[in-house]
Amino acid sequence: MNVGVVGAGDVGSAVVELAEAYGHAVTGFADSRSAVVDADGIDVASALSTKRTEGTVGSGDPEAVLDAEYDVLVEATPTTLGDAEPGFSHVRTALERDRHVVLANKGPIAERYGDVRELEAESAGSVRFEATVGGAIPVISTIEGFGTSRVDSLHGVLNGTANFVLSRMSAEGLDYEHVLAEAQDLGVAEADPTFDVDGTDTALKGVIVANLLFDGEYSIEDASVDGIQALPGTLLELAREDGQTIRLLAEVRNGSVRVSPRLVPVESPVAPTGTHNAVQLDIENAGQMNLSGRGAGGVETASAVLTDIGRLSGKQTKR
Amino acid sequence: MNVGVVGAGDVGSAVVELAEAYGHAVTGFADSRSAVVDADGIDVASALSTKRTEGTVGSGDPEAVLDAEYDVLVEATPTTLGDAEPGFSHVRTALERDRHVVLANKGPIAERYGDVRELEAESAGSVRFEATVGGAIPVISTIEGFGTSRVDSLHGVLNGTANFVLSRMSAEGLDYEHVLAEAQDLGVAEADPTFDVDGTDTALKGVIVANLLFDGEYSIEDASVDGIQALPGTLLELAREDGQTIRLLAEVRNGSVRVSPRLVPVESPVAPTGTHNAVQLDIENAGQMNLSGRGAGGVETASAVLTDIGRLSGKQTKR
Known part of the structure; x- marks a missing residue:
């Protein structure tokens, strides 16, 4: 398939880098300031190298990628709340052109699910979003x-940064501030980790799952969200004495989405360690199913994007 | 879809019972001695009740189901080794009629994978076999x-009976013979549990995965297989003192299949308790993935069969 990629962060760049190995050609690639477009396939190595050295992927107008020749548009710009722009407009442009869309950006599918599904219904293209929940895990x-x-x-851990912080606090008896600084040094937490530790990122993923399970139009406004910033290290120590630990859990059930620090047994399938994610699904007839x-991670999330593109390969658009 | 079901054990019966809820009609149903066939859909409740009271599903010739009107034939007769008959002939008949086949019977896909794929290549029908490995888990x-x-x-636990026995031996410090008798009382182990405890069942599942991963024509002859019958309870106690336990692991890697009791940490993702199964996959770019x-169980395995049928629904045969 011909793939256009909007967004040149860790995920977008890894998609571009790995696309050929998955049998696809990149015909357009844009960051927020520039683009490179070639219907015969862009020079991937050159674009990634230019991005590293000059901070731009090429010399074209970033909007040019939306009009390029692609079968699938990969939307990998940063997640934004509310109107989910500019991601949402990128999704609209591709669907109106009867192209498929694969999202790594959570915004459009968490905040404007109904709008996206409506555009999809009128399009010959389909929308997939495996990469938005659980990274490489096929949730x-x-x-x-x-x-x-x-x-x-569904319930479980959907944010690796918060999980790393809680795992370390529990294992070492350290305070939140101390462990967070360590996580930032290691590159596990971003310079501004607000959305990871205050539960927003987890909630967006929970909302996406709720939209799928309850065929609804949930947005983050519908989620009840508590973060881990105020957790004293002593609480984790207390839990540990009883074979328990604390994890920032997303719980999607009975039409609601809740994110909060919860006490779980240390050996629970939803108590992964480090930056891992883990979910448990309750499935009619199949019972409880655990995935972790x-x-x-850029490469891991790109693997989910490329797997989505593979699923679309069998599916021709009508144009 | 119209579904024909061969085999009226736990899995076949559960498929027949649940089919309507998944949007399918059962047009034929056979056990080893009888069949009931109706192009408009059989009377499921009556067939299952006749099976319970009289031991047969109906009054027809069991072969009649193979010629019935179905889009998908579900092969749920007991797994046999070597020529994998009569399952293999059922698969052949359906594929030669350009119908899809969904297997719960491991025999044809473990022992005659090349033959099955060859028949599939010449057919408008497809073959699926989710239910043969890991029950409800979508391995x-x-x-x-x-x-x-x-x-x-892939490595992990793929036999619930053996896992139940090892879990109980470890938790209670009991001997193999004692726990096996208990498992038989509970209905977790069959009257003749040979294939579960000697590793044969696990090996067949490992061989199926090897056929898929290495695109090969593996059969159980190619697997190295050790069972759990000779494990002394004291060994499990010794392991437990070091935070370890013993599990009957299938290991499919580097072109080989090995089944043997292995020492694993108690909190390992491949050390499920009770009758649960758990596998870990190593995936390029995605990393390690755990499913458990x-x-x-009849209903759980039927859920995998019905999910396979759902996947085939989107896929029209050419006839």
Whole structure:
């Protein structure tokens, strides 16, 4: 397939770098300031090198990528709340051109799910978003495989940064501030980790799952969200004495989304260590199903994007 | 879809019972001695009740189901080794009629994979076999989703009976013979549990995964297999003192299949308790992925069969 990629952060860059190995050609690639477009396939090595040395992927207008020749547009710009722009407009442009869309950006599918599905219904293209929940872990396609109406609930850990902080606090008896600084030194936490530790990122993922399970139009406004910033290290120590620990859990069940620090047994399938993610699904007839693995990382998330593109390969658009 | 079901054990019966809820009609149903066939859909309740009271599903010739009007034939007769008959002939008949086949029977896909793929290549029908490995857990479709060539290895627990026995031996410090008798009382182990405890069942599942990963023609002859019958309870106690336990692991990697009792940390993702199954996949770019859940049970395995049928629904045969 010909792939256009908007967004040149860790995920977008990894998609561009790995696309050829997955049998696809990159015909357009844009960051927020520039683009490179070539219907015969861009020079990937050159674009990534230019990005590293000069901070731009090429010399074209970033909007040019939206009009390029692609079968699938990969939307990998940063997640934004509210109107989910500019991601949402990119999705609209591609669908109006009857192209497929694969999202790594959570915004459009968490904040404007109904709008996206409406555009999709009028398009020959399809929308996929495996990479938005659980990184490399196939949470979305597993739910789709069983049938969204047969999955009663999901709960688990969907943010690696918060999980790393809680794991370290528990294992070492250290304070939140201390561990967060360590996580930033290690590159596990961003310079501004607000959305990771205050539960926003986890909530957006929970909302995406809720949209799928309950066929709804949930947005982050509908989620109840508590973060981990105020957790005293002593609480984790207390939990540990009883074979318990604390994890920032997303709970999607009975039509609601809740994110909060919760006490769970240390050996619980939803108590991964380090930056791992882990979810448990409750599925009619199949019972409880646990999935865990790498929930973040450019290459891991790109693998989910490329797997989505593979699923679309069998699916021709009508144009 | 119209579904024909051969085999009226726990899995076949559960498929027949649940089919309507998944949007399918059962047009034929056979056990080893009888069949009931109706192009408009059989009376499921009556067939299952006749099976319970009289031991047969109806009054027809069991072969009649193979000629019935179905889009998908579900092969749920007991697994046999070597020529994998009569399952293999059922698969052949359906594929030669350009119908899809969904297997719960491991025999044809473990022992005659090359023959099955050859018949499939000449047919308008497709073959699916999610239910043959890991019960309700979507092991096969997860591997297919990432691309079989990108999954480097699988290891884990694929037999619930053996796992129950090892879990109990470890938790209670009891001997193998004692726990096995208990498992038989509970219905977790069959009257003849040979294939579960000697590793044969696990090996067949490992061989199926090897056929998929290495695109080979493996059979159980190619697997190295050790069972759990000779494990002294004291060994499990010794392991436990060091935070370890013993699990009957299938290891599919580097072109080989090995089944043997292995020492693993108690908190390892491949050390499920009770009758659960758990596998870890090593996937290019995605990293290590863990899946666990219910690896057996009529309803759970039927759920995998029905999910396979759902996947085929989108896929029209050419006839």
